């Protein structure tokens with residue numbers, strides 16, 4: 001049993017190596033690392049729209065109004081509105097926006113920030129500071145800065161935007177691999193009919209599938225380790241990362257195997273492969289907009305997977321999300337492996 | 352060793368049978384041949400026996416293992432050479448065999464020795480991608496021997512091979528049989544069937560028409576013919592005379608008595624002629 005498993009694995013590694021699977025995986029990882037490090041700006045999402053309402057009527061009124069007028073002229077994204085309610089309305093429509101109210105408190109001018117609640121803290125800080133600088137340059141008076149949180153759940157995150165994309169890649173890649181590569185592999189063996197030769201040997205399906213899954217885990221880990229090491233270096237929690245990626249690859253490979261079992265060529269199955277990929281990519285929306293997390297997204301396994309991967313790549317000490325994701329994926333992997341075996345029993349014998 | 356009873360199979364899962372009411376038994380140490388034209392149902396029968404097609408209707412067992420639910424041990428006992436060479440194209444011949452032998456839990460043959468047996472030793476390290484059709488054929492053939500099978504299934508083992516390789520393969524088959532292997536062989540080549548098989552089943556349109564040894568078939572169905580060349584009015588004439596037909600015998604006798612005969616030899620009916628006689632169609 002073990003002898004057969006390792007025999008199969010050695011063969012699968014040799015065949016996939018000679019079909020350039022390893023090269024493709026390393027290449028894709030390197031391309032992705034370059035995109036993160038050199039193409040995506042560090043502060044890409046840091047250009048929120050600003051809606052402001054000027055209600056201050058005190059002694060510095062004219063000076064302060066000038067400051068706001070100036071920034072409105074300087075930045076296209078700064079807009080004046082007529083009331084506090086209007087700010088809130090605009091912010092509801094545009095997730096990537098914040099509000100400011102120039103008001104008065106204890107006879108002093110007070111600038112109040114209204115936030116969505118998931119903004120990058122660094123962005124906020126720099127925004128507040130730059131507003132303060134602008135105002136300081138004009139007014140000597142103390143400006144009190146109040147911040148009021150609209151949604152009240154600030155992400156304590158200091159991850160630059162570009163690196164923050166890494167967990168998305170780590171989520172996507174094993175799934176893409178799992179689906180596309182394992183399907184390509186299976187179709188090649190169906191085409192060569194080598195699977196028939198295997199079936200008249202004592203080798204059984206569970207080992208056959210386990211070897212393919214192991215190969216995908218190896219490829220998934222290679223890609224994960226390369227990209228993580230080059231993007232965040234030693235800061236990541238590699239043990240958690242390896243465990244999560246391994247389980248994610250197993251689950252994705254099983255799904256890929258199941259889909260492939262029903263077809264005999266990539267072209268016939270491509271609709272299904274793409275559909276699965278698209279469905280599993282939907283939770284990425286929640287990654288960038290944590291407020292947007294309806295049930296149909298939260299039940300997709302990639303939803304918790306991406307946050308567990310983020311925790312592993314940028315540890316904040318929140319092990320909870322890792323544990324629960326690992327448990328979920330252990331269960332999912334076992335179930336999907338069982339289903340894959342059933343699917344192959346059915347579809348191989350019938351053909 | 353192999354028992355098959357009332358075996359039916361339909362690819363469309365209806366009564367449109369590709370093989371129909373097949374019955375036969377293969378004794379231990381026997382070479383049993385399935386002879387029939389293309390599409391007769393030879394490969395279908397073999398695929399059911401080795402578990403590649405489900406057993407839909409009927410009974411079959413190999414070495415007392417019911418093939419309805421084949422056990423792992425059964426696959427240690429059998430060897431299968433496929434009609435279409437199915438090897439890993441990205442692996443060399445040697446790597447293919449090295450991989451395959453690891454699947455078995457019985458004593459296996461040395462891959463290099465097997466490759467030498469069919470003249471592939473120089474191509475051992477070459478990827479199967481670059482093998483010719485005949486080389487691939489020889490590779491699947493030796494692969495099927497790697498576990499020293501007690502029961503050996505050969506689907507068209509010599510089709511597409513040059514005469515030299517074909518006779519090498521025939522030699523190996525005879526040797527393995529002498530060592531005790533039971534062999535189930537399908538072919539549409541009457542010479543192979545005649546030369547190798549202890550008994551032959553004629554199969555046509557999914558049905559077995561008869562089962563017998565080549566010798567019995569010839570005795571029963573083949574008329575012995577005498578081919579004669581003789582001179583008549585200064586011209587050379589050729590004629591065949593059947594030894595079972597009274598008129599033919601008389602004519603031959605008279606030719607002999609007049610002493611006009613130049614050459615004369617007896618000729619047996621071929622299996623193909625017998626096949627045509629029995630089934631009404633040829634093997635092509």
Ligand SMILES: Nc1ncnc2c1ncn2[C@@H]1O[C@H](COP(=O)(O)OP(=O)(O)OP(=O)(O)O)[C@@H](O)[C@H]1O
Nearest residue numbers: 362369387388389390391392393394395396434539
């Ligand atoms: N996968 C399949 N699906 C549907 N019909 C099939 C399939 N394989 C074979 N058949 C049909 O079953 C019948 C028997 O085919 P089989 O392959 O057993 O013939 P064979 O005797 O091995 O012929 P050959 O000498 O060409 O190998 C044929 O009519 C063939 O068309």
Ligand SMILES: [Mg+2]
Nearest residue numbers: 393394395434
């Ligand atoms: Mg055939």
